[in-house]
Each structure stands twice: as structure tokens, then as C-alpha cells.
Amino acid sequence: MFATNMRHVLRERARELCRHRPGAAAISGEHMLFVFDIPQEIQDESLLDLVMSSLADRPVRLGSAVAFPVVEANVARFEDAPFDINSVNPTHARDVQPDDNWQEQFVADTRVAEYVFKAMDDGQLDFDLEPVCDANEPAVALYHEALLCKTGEIACERLRVGSEVRALERLGVVRRLDRWVVESVIRRLTMSPRARIGCNISAQSAAIDVHWASLIATLAEVPDVASRLTIEITETFPLANLDAAREFVSALRSLGCSVALDDVGHDFGSLRNLISLGVDIVKLDRALVAACCFDLAAAARLSQLIDLAKVCATSVVVEGIETEDDASIARACGATGLQGYLYSSLINGAANR
Incomplete structure (x- = not known):
């Protein structure tokens, strides 16, 4: 019943789009085909943005049931050869099998997605900036990581929402949030000519597709901004398409951006990604340094992992630095950068000067 309603709603949204942008739309199975007669000066990415926002920016409701459409799009070129819509079908589908409690999880995740996207639409999402410090000179920030938070009715009330991203990953709608995050950081960098800022995106978003075309x-067009932007790919979700992720990293680096592989050593982190992606920065999960305080073997493993990471990237950042002892361990193991609570209050305003 709900699937039928979803198809009906998307069909109506497609028709509404075609009324405002002259064209035609047809649905066949899981595919929707748009045909537009557009002036040559209109860019593909602008048209794709319009299609995606028209279809997928709002949830679909039926009674008390709510779901977000998961839509992927691409541009098809009409030539003399017969047209096969499957030949342009995106290949970044989620490789996740539902468990026995998938219905309860889906309902809970959808509530989280509503909360996050409502905050985004209402202008209540912002960032706390946390310094990533030079290991040998902690007073020097290599850049600041923008950590997503929700502002409250009270001016000083700020709630971190990073953990909610897992729900959006499970639903397959995290690309919308990731795009907003990167757009927002680009605006901040444009307004702060000396700032260097990094931001997280899900591994699910690490592919060149419609969500990134306009960005x-x-x-x-703004190489100075690109050179001060670091995109951190989190490893809390598996990289389903390594080739697509490698192309994504290469495209960003060619623009002058730095790319970091985040959370290495946590959940789905793997040597395959570390060795294959060609990132500039490797960030090691906070649990690794915490384990070193009680286990000499853990310190040896951290040192070996840092040595390997240095072969694959120019900078290795250890996260979770809460005490001077943590910092000393990370330095002794060879870290080039440090991040954590110990430095959160240091040079906190420097990113916006």
C-alpha cells in the first residue's frame, strides 16, 4: 500500500516539475525517465539538481507512515543507437541486508531523518569547530574540523548530531545532508579568507554523482577556497564501490582540496581503503590511543599502523587526545597531527579570523 502511494506521489511531483519546466516524464518499474527540451546554456548539473530536489527533498506520508524517497539520477544521451535505460542506471546502491528488526529500525531511523532534515530546513544546523593540531606544535592548527550540531531556542544551547548520521546512512538519504554540509563549509570558507576547514561526509556519498556535480x-571556479577545504570520508559505513570512491578522491584532489580517510580502525575501516584511495590525510580512531594507556602491545600496534599510514598519506592524525599522556603516546608512535578534547579550547577562534 505504501509503495503504491510512494509511486503515486513521485509521479505527481514529476508532473508538477514538468509543468514548470516544459518536458515529459514516464515511469517504468523502478525507473523514471524525464525528457526536456532545454537551451544549450543550461548545465546538466543544474537540471539534475532540479529533478532531485523536486522528487526527493520532502518525505512521503500515508497516515502515520513516513518514508524518504531514495532517488538517484543521471543524464542520458540520445543517439542513433537504441536507448537502454539500464545503461545509465546509477550503480551506487546500498549493499546492506536488513535484519529481523528492520521494520522497527526503519521507523526509528525515519524519525531521526525527519528531525535532522527539519533542523536543516529551519536553519537550526550549525558547526562546532575543533582544531586538528600539529603534533609537534599543538598551538598550531593544521585546520579545524566542522562538527555538526543543532542549535536550540537558547543561544548557548548546542547539541551534537553526528551520531544521527548512521540513521540517514541506513535509509540511504545521507547524501542530502552531506551536500548541505559541504555547501555550508564552502560558504564559511568564502567569508573567512584565512580559514582552513574540514568536514565529514559518509562513505556512502563518496562517489561522483548528481549530488556533487554543482559543488x-x-x-x-574558486581554487583558493578549494585549497583550504578538507573532505573527511568517514568509515562508519562500508565503501561499497572502491573504484567510484577512488575517482571521487581523485576529482577532489585535482581541484586542490585535501581528502582525509576518517575513523580508520573503527567498524568498517580496512587496509584496502587505506592503501587504495590515495588520500592526503589518515585519521585514526580515538579508541586506538585510549587502548595504549593499559596495553603496551596496543601501543606497538598503533605505531605500526601509523608507519603504514605514512606510506599511504602525507599526514597521520590521531583522534581522541584527552590528556597530555595521550598526546605523548601519539607523538612517540609517530603521529603528525593530534585532535581531541585536550585541544578543543585552544585557538578556538582562529578558524574565523
Whole structure:
């Protein structure tokens, strides 16, 4: 019943779009085909943005049931050869099998997605900036990581919402949030010419697709901004398509951006990603340094992992630095960068000067 309603709603949204942008839309199975007669000066990414926002930016409701459409899009070129819609079907589908409690999990995740996207639409999402410090000179920030938070009715009330991203990953709608995050950081960098800022995106978003087309075009026009932006790919979700992720990293680096592989050593972190992606920065999960305080073997493993990471990237950052002892261990193991509570209050305003 709900699937039928979803198809009906998306069909109506497609028709509404075609009334405002002259064209036609047809649905066949899981595919929707749009045909537009557009002026040559209109860019593909602008049209794709319009299609995606029209279809997928709002949830679909039926009674008390709510779900977010998961829509992927691409541009098809009409030539003399017969057209096969499967030949342009995106290949970044989620490789996740539902468990026995998938219905309860889906309902809970959808509530979280509503909460996050409502905050985004209401202008209640912001960032706390946390310094990533030089290991040998902690007073020097290599850049600041923008950590997502929700502002409250009270001016000083700020609630971190990073953990909610897992729900959006499970639903397959995290790309919308990731795009907003990167757009927001680009605006902040544009307004703060000396700032260097990094931001997280899900591994699910690490692929060149419609969500990134206009942002890549923007970064190509502002190389000074691109050179001060670090994109951190989190490893809390598996990289389903390594080739697509490698292309994504290469495209960002060609624009002048730095790319970090975050959370290495946590959940789905793997040597395959570390060795294959060609990132600039490797960030090691906070649990690794915490384990070193009680286990000499853990310190040896951390040192070996840092040595390997240095072969794959120019900078290795150890996260979770809460005490001077943590910092000393990380330095002794060879870290080039440090991040954590110990430095959160240091040089906190420097990113916006």
C-alpha cells in the first residue's frame, strides 16, 4: 500500500516539475525517465539538481507512515543507437541486508531523518569547530574540523548530531545532508579568507554523482577556497564501490582540496581503503590511543599502523587526545597531527579570523 502511494506521489511531483519546466516524464518499474527540451546554456548539473530536489527533498506520508524517497539520477544521451535505460542506471546502491528488526529500525531511523532534515530546513544546523593540531606544535592548527550540531531556542544551547548520521546512512538519504554540509563549509570558507576547514561526509556519498556535480563546478571556479577545504570520508559505513570512491578522491584532489580517510580502525575501516584511495590525510580512531594507556602491545600496534599510514598519506592524525599522556603516546608512535578534547579550547577562534 505504501509503495503504491510512494509511486503515486513521485509521479505527481514529476508532473508538477514538468509543468514548470516544459518536458515529459514516464515511469517504468523502478525507473523514471524525464525528457526536456532545454537551451544549450543550461548545465546538466543544474537540471539534475532540479529533478532531485523536486522528487526527493520532502518525505512521503500515508497516515502515520513516513518514508524518504531514495532517488538517484543521471543524464542520458540520445543517439542513433537504441536507448537502454539500464545503461545509465546509477550503480551506487546500498549493499546492506536488513535484519529481523528492520521494520522497527526503519521507523526509528525515519524519525531521526525527519528531525535532522527539519533542523536543516529551519536553519537550526550549525558547526562546532575543533582544531586538528600539529603534533609537534599543538598551538598550531593544521585546520579545524566542522562538527555538526543543532542549535536550540537558547543561544548557548548546542547539541551534537553526528551520531544521527548512521540513521540517514541506513535509509540511504545521507547524501542530502552531506551536500548541505559541504555547501555550508564552502560558504564559511568564502567569508573567512584565512580559514582552513574540514568536514565529514559518509562513505556512502563518496562517489561522483548528481549530488556533487554543482559543488565540483563551484570549487573549480574558486581554487583558493578549494585549497583550504578538507573532505573527511568517514568509515562508519562500508565503501561499497572502491573504484567510484577512488575517482571521487581523485576529482577532489585535482581541484586542490585535501581528502582525509576518517575513523580508520573503527567498524568498517580496512587496509584496502587505506592503501587504495590515495588520500592526503589518515585519521585514526580515538579508541586506538585510549587502548595504549593499559596495553603496551596496543601501543606497538598503533605505531605500526601509523608507519603504514605514512606510506599511504602525507599526514597521520590521531583522534581522541584527552590528556597530555595521550598526546605523548601519539607523538612517540609517530603521529603528525593530534585532535581531541585536550585541544578543543585552544585557538578556538582562529578558524574565523
